Amino acid sequence: MKTLPIESYQSLKKNAEIIERDPHGEKVLMLANGHYLKLFRRKRLISSAAWYPYAQRFVDNAKALEERGIPCPRVVKLFRVSEIARDGVEYEPLPGSTLRDLVQSGLSKVRLAELKHQFNVFVRTLHDRGIYFRSLHLNNVVLTPEGKLGLIDLSDIRVHRGSLSRFWRRRNLRRLEGIPSERDWIDYPLILG
DSSP, X not given: OEEOOHHHHHHXXXXXXXXXXXXXXXXXXXXXXXXXXXXXXXXXXSSGGGTSOHHHHHHHHHHHHHHTTOOOOEEEEEEEEGXXXXXXXXXXXXXXXEHHHHHHTOOOHHHHHHHHHHHHHHHHHHHHTTEEETTOSGGGEEEOTTSOEEEOOGGGEEEOSSXXXXXXXXXXXXXXXXXXXXXXXXXXXXXXX
């Protein structure tokens, strides 16, 4: 991973809008050029992040999705800023609207039913292509201007070599099952096969 000097990092984030922060600092910024910058920190001294950093996982997950034909953000660069103990990924956002935003915009019943079906076909496709997405919910799935569904928030993906088993498919739906407003989006026979 390339080291970015603190001066270059500060120049990169100049005039950026903070999208997300936590008690430890900035997490996601929208840069002046329209790209996003996601910052990662190692949370524990002894962690798998010591040899496989979270930022590298994000980049690897983006590559795996791209290889499988799943729309996702395009990585621009990966770097480490030693002075602030953070790794960063600059990426182009996936254009479109999240499904949650679309639902809240007040879709017709017909359009909502079409979108639910498209979502279930998409989840089935993810599983058939070996993608286990731990953060599966409507705010992490984007409808692109071309009418395709894609993923954002790529940190929580596990890539399997082959199609997911029924066990892993059902396990992947637990997050959605726990969100009352999104539970009815699951078409079990279609997703589980």
